Amino acid sequence: MTKRTFFLLTIVVALLFPSLPQAQETYREVTAAGANKLTLAVDSPRRLGGGDFPGAGEIAEVLRADMTLAGLFTVAAPAAPVTAAGIRPGEFDFAPWRGAGVDLLVKCGYTLSGDTLTAEFRLYNVNQGREVLAKRYSGRQRDLRKIAHTFSDDILESLTGERGPFTGKIAFVSNRSRNKELYLMDYDGYHVQQLTRNGSINLNPDFSPTGRELVYTSYRRRNPDLYRRVLATGAEAAISTRRGINVTGAWSPDGKQIALALSKDGNSEIYVISRDGRQMKRLTNNPAIDVSPAWSPDGKQIAFVSDRLGKPQLFIMNADGSGVRRLTTNGAYNVSPRWSPKGDRIAYCRQERGFQIYVINADGSGDTRLTGEGSNEHPRWSPDGRFITFSSTRDGGEAIYVMRADGSGQTRVSRGARKDSHPTWSPRW
Numbered sequence: 001m002t003k004r005t006f007f008l009l010t011i012v013v014a015l016l017f018p019s020l021p022q023a024q025e026t027y028r029e030v031t032a033a034g035a036n037k038l039t040l041a042v043d044s045p046r047r048l049g050g051g052d053f054p055g056a057g058e059i060a061e062v063l064r065a066d067m068t069l070a071g072l073f074t075v076a077a078p079a080a081p082v083t084a085a086g087i088r089p090g091e092f093d094f095a096p097w098r099g100a101g102v103d104l105l106v107k108c109g110y111t112l113s114g115d116t117l118t119a120e121f122r123l124y125n126v127n128q129g130r131e132v133l134a135k136r137y138s139g140r141q142r143d144l145r146k147i148a149h150t151f152s153d154d155i156l157e158s159l160t161g162e163r164g165p166f167t168g169k170i171a172f173v174s175n176r177s178r179n180k181e182l183y184l185m186d187y188d189g190y191h192v193q194q195l196t197r198n199g200s201i202n203l204n205p206d207f208s209p210t211g212r213e214l215v216y217t218s219y220r221r222r223n224p225d226l227y228r229r230v231l232a233t234g235a236e237a238a239i240s241t242r243r244g245i246n247v248t249g250a251w252s253p254d255g256k257q258i259a260l261a262l263s264k265d266g267n268s269e270i271y272v273i274s275r276d277g278r279q280m281k282r283l284t285n286n287p288a289i290d291v292s293p294a295w296s297p298d299g300k301q302i303a304f305v306s307d308r309l310g311k312p313q314l315f316i317m318n319a320d321g322s323g324v325r326r327l328t329t330n331g332a333y334n335v336s337p338r339w340s341p342k343g344d345r346i347a348y349c350r351q352e353r354g355f356q357i358y359v360i361n362a363d364g365s366g367d368t369r370l371t372g373e374g375s376n377e378h379p380r381w382s383p384d385g386r387f388i389t390f391s392s393t394r395d396g397g398e399a400i401y402v403m404r405a406d407g408s409g410q411t412r413v414s415r416g417a418r419k420d421s422h423p424t425w426s427p428r429w
Contacts, residue, residue, distance in 0.1 A: 038103040040073035046087055048109040048120065055144065056110050059119060062148035063106060065188065066166045069387070069411060070156060071404050076102060087122050089131055097126045104132075106155075117141050121151045123158065133158045145190055156384075165382035169426040170389055171195070171205040171214055172400055176418040182216060184231070187382075187389070187402065187425065189413035195229065204422055208251050211427040215239070215249040215258055226260060228275070239277030244268075248292045252299055259283075259293035259302055270304050270321075283321035294337045294346070295319075296362075303327065303337040303346055314348055316362070328360065330367050336378060340385045340405075347379035347388055357390055359405070370407030380424045381405075389413075391421040 042063045045056040068075045086092055087107035097105050107122040116138060123133040135154055137147045149166040156164035168187050173180050182195040182202050196202050200220040207214060214229045226240035226249045240246040244263030251258055257272045270284040270293050284290045288308035295302055303316050314327040314337050328334045333351035340346065344362060347370075349355040354375025360367045374394025381388055382402075389402045392412075400414035400423045414420040 037072065037074045039076050039101055040067055040104040040106070041076045041078060041097065041100075041102045042067070042106040043078050043087075043108070045119075046107075046109040047111075048087075049111040051112045053110055053112045053117065053141070055141070058144055059108055059110070059148045060106075062145050062188075063108075063152055066149060066152035066164070067155070069402065069404070069409055070152075070164070071409055072156075072159070073104065076100070087120065089122075094124070094126050094129045102126050106151075108151075112141070115140050117144060117147070119144075119147050119151075121154075123155060145186065149186070162384055163428065165384045165387065165425065165428065168383060168428060169211075170400060170413070170423050171207065171426070172391075172414070172420050172424070173203060173205070173422040174414075174418050174420045176416065176420075182214070182229075183420075185414070187413065189400070189415050195231075195234075204248055205424050206250050207424055207426045209253055209255045209427060215251065217247045217249065226258070226277070237276075239275070240273060250293050250295060252295050253297055254299060259295060261291040261293070270302070272319075283317065284324075285321075292336055294339050296339050297341055297343045303339060305335050305337065314346070314360075327362075327364055328367070329364065331358075334358075338380055340381050341383055342385050345405075347381065349377050349379065354393065357388070357407075368407075370403065371410070373410075376401075378422050378424075382425045383427050387425075389423040389425050391423060 042060045045059050064075050067073055087109045103126055105124045105126050109120050111118045118138045120136045122131055125132050135151055137150060139147055152166040153164035166187060169184050170187055171182060171184050174183050179199050180201045182205055183192055184195055185192040198220040200218055202216055202218045205214045205216040212231055216227055217224050218227050224245045224247050225238055226246040227236050228239050229236045242262055242264040245261060245268060247261050249258050249260040259272050261268045262271050268289045268291050269282060270290045271280055271282050273280045286308050288306050290304055290306045292305040293302050300319055301316055302319055303314055305312050306315050311332045312335050314334050315324055316327050317324040331350040334348055336349040338347050345359045346362060347357060347359050350358050355377045356369055357371045357376045357379045358367060358369050374392045376390050376392045379388050379390045386405055387402050388405060389400060391398055392401050397417055398419040398421050399412050400420045401410055401412050403410040
């Protein structure tokens with residue numbers, strides 16, 4: 001089943017449950033009185049028809065992990081006895097769940113026909129005894145985690161008005177094949193696939209706004225050159241092979257340009273090039289080193305790193321190179337800026353017992369440290385701005401982590417003993 005077919009099926013579900021739009025518009029509460037978190041429980045999946053599926057329990061595991069990371073709920077293990085096999089309204093009793101202190105309940109069931117898995121999900125307000133959300137998805141058995149992540153995204157959209165990022169992917173660099181190659185995985189570390197196999201050093205992947213392409217730097221020709229890769233086909237093209245460095249490429253929000261650092265004229269400056277690399281415009285002109293451009297989500301500004309004041313600091317300029325202003329005033333060594341999807345904050349790294357991740361408001365206020373354990377680098381936002389992925393050495397090696405945007409819920413997602421770094425979160429898939 002193609003990705004297009006998979007998501008078309010989720011759209012068709014809206015026609016099956018005509019009362020759903022009203023529920024989505026009227027129910028937005030995610031905290032109880034006194035700002036206490038609501039308790040959410042995910043019941044064990046029920047077989048609704050077809051063959052038995054021993055792995056169905058993983059659906060609930062994925063939902064619980066996603067909702068725990070979301071940080072909006074206290075996620076409870078199933079506490080109510082099974083009173084009926086059904087998951088639809090009228091087929092089970094709310095009382096045991098209400099008695100266990102559960103506010104929100106996820107019921108799920110499945111039907112397995114051959115290799116086709118159909119999963120039905122229902123979100124209930126236990127105290128009101130009413131259905132909040134209902135969705136049905138179909139895919140192959142191996143799509144089980146994707147199906148569960150999709151409903152997690154739907155839960156957040158239903159309760160907060162903004163869709164979750166759990167179906168996203170993380171591109172990253174790893175030495176698990178001995179060289180530093182590019183890989184792709186689910187946001188929670190599952191379904192890892194190797195992208196490049198050039199036996200060289202590959203760094204700094206960045207997703208296009210559509211999520212269909214990556215730009216990255218590779219040393220395959222013994223020079224740090226910039227490449228563009230189409231994820232669906234693996235087709236690649238060298239788009240900047242100018243003398244010196246061609247590094248820290250970042251797509252513009254409209255996907256028409258790529259900002260990067262070039263040293264073709266001696267020192268490193270910020271340029272923008274067309275997506276094919278043929279057109280080029282220089283933005284900075286300073287004897288200092290300028291690197292790591294990061295676009296604001298409206299495409300009107302670019303944050304970057306410069307040592308023009310002696311040590312690396314963050315600066316912001318207009319997208320045409322005018323109006324340069326200093327952003328960071330604290331710390332002696334600040335690098336790796338990345339603008340939040342809403343444009344209000346910038347995540348970056350400060351040299352401080354290794355490196356630590358900070359966020360700062362776009363006006364320079366609210367400078368706040370998020371990490372403190374190990375050395376932490378390469379922060380990148382989830383597409384909804386709720387989370388940040390980053391690499392950390394806190395467990396002795398180097399691995400990929402995710403955390404909430406306020407620094408809470410720091411969770412390791414990459415597995416194994418290899419060195420994983422340079423993560424970047426895809427747009428919504």
